[in-house]
Amino acid sequence: MKDVEKTLRRLLTETKDEELDCEAFQARLAADVEGTLEETFAALMEHHRRICPECDEEREILKRALGLD
Amino acid sequence: MVPRTNEQWLAALRGESDERDAVAEDLVDYLRRALARGFGRQLGDADLEDLAQDAALRVYERLDDFRGDSRFTTWAASVAVNLALGELRRRKFKSVSLEDAANAGRLGLEPPVGATQLERTQAGALLLEAIDEALTESQREAMLAELGGVPLMEIARRTGRRRGAMYKLMHDGRKRLLRHFQARGITSAELLPEPSRSQVVP
Numbered sequence: 584m585k586d587v588e589k590t591l592r593r594l595l596t597e598t599k600d601e602e603l604d605c606e607a608f609q610a611r612l613a614a615d616v617e618g619t620l621e622e623t624f625a626a627l628m629e630h631h632r633r634i635c636p637e638c639d640e641e642r643e644i645l646k647r648a649l650g651l652d
Numbered sequence: 653m654v655p656r657t658n659e660q661w662l663a664a665l666r667g668e669s670d671e672r673d674a675v676a677e678d679l680v681d682y683l684r685r686a687l688a689r690g691f692g693r694q695l696g697d698a699d700l701e702d703l704a705q706d707a708a709l710r711v712y713e714r715l716d717d718f719r720g721d722s723r724f725t726t727w728a729a730s731v732a733v734n735l736a737l738g739e740l741r742r743r744k745f746k747s748v749s750l751e752d753a754a755n756a757g758r759l760g761l762e763p764p765v766g767a768t769q770l771e772r773t774q775a776g777a778l779l780l781e782a783i784d785e786a787l788t789e790s791q792r793e794a795m796l797a798e799l800g801g802v803p804l805m806e807i808a809r810r811t812g813r814r815r816g817a818m819y820k821l822m823h824d825g826r827k828r829l830l831r832h833f834q835a836r837g838i839t840s841a842e843l844l845p846e847p848s849r850s851q852v853v854p
Contacts, residue, residue: 585760585761585776586760587757587760587761587776587799587800588760588761588776588779590799591761591779591799592779592843594826595826595829595830595833595840595843596840596841596843598823598826598827598830598840600827602819602823604815604816604817604819604820604823605804605805605815605816605818605819606814606815606816606819607816609730609734609815610717610719611719611721612730613721613722613723613726613727613729613730614719614721614722616722616726616730617722617723617726619721619722620721635804635819637737637741637803637804637805640737641730641733641734641737644690644691644733644737645690645729645730645733647689647690648686648687648689648690648691648729648732648733649686649689649726649729650689
């Protein structure tokens with residue numbers, strides 16, 4: 584199976600009715616890396632990272648920038 | 653850097669204390685060091701200086717967006733990382749047209765040359781058929797360009813959309829594809845890539 588196909592299949596199986604968009608993710612990212620988000624919201628953030636590799640990369644770079652990696 | 657509370661940062665940057673210039677300089681210095689740690693060799697000294705200055709300006713413009721649920725400096729660093737990533741992605745993909753990326757995405761789903769009739773009715777071909785039938789033109793172009801490797805952030809910038817709006821466009825597109833498959837009796841579990849499916853159904 585080609586990578587593009589795998590990516591699209593994975594995205595479809597991860598799709599939920601309600602998801603955080605990238606701006607909502609960005610707005611809570613600081614609290615997320617500090618670990619102060621409530622559990623339910625932290626789960627939404629984690630789900631967004633599985634859908635959006637760009638936001639996942641952004642979080643990893645932020646952790647490195649803060650010395651949290 | 654002098655330790656400050658969130659309130660002290662905000663008051664100074666809003667000009668409510670007499671140390672605004674010193675605090676603004678501290679912020680630029682902090683963001684420069686944060687970006688250097690975060691991006692390593694991806695950013696040279698000139699980039700670091702420019703991006704730290706630009707990020708400090710963006711932080712200043714967005715002070716009212718700070719929710720107060722983290723340290724101010726952590727939030728400011730998140731703004732700076734977002735800005736720097738946007739700039740790096742813009743540079744990286746500046747020579748890639750969305751059309752070329754969408755064609756690459758389409759190629760990634762097309763059956764191989766010489767495919768059998770069975771192969772043409774399977775997997776990627778079905779996904780491509782769903783993309784062509786179920787999505788709006790905007791959704792189709794953006795989804796194929798993303799599958800072709802262009803970051804959503806960059807697609808949003810080029811199409812004049814906010815990043816959140818672009819995500820919502822794609823989210824709606826994914827839901828349309830799922831409805832398309834459900835109408836044909838294909839469940840989301842059946843869409844799982846093969847290794848994952850075997851894990852779900854041993």
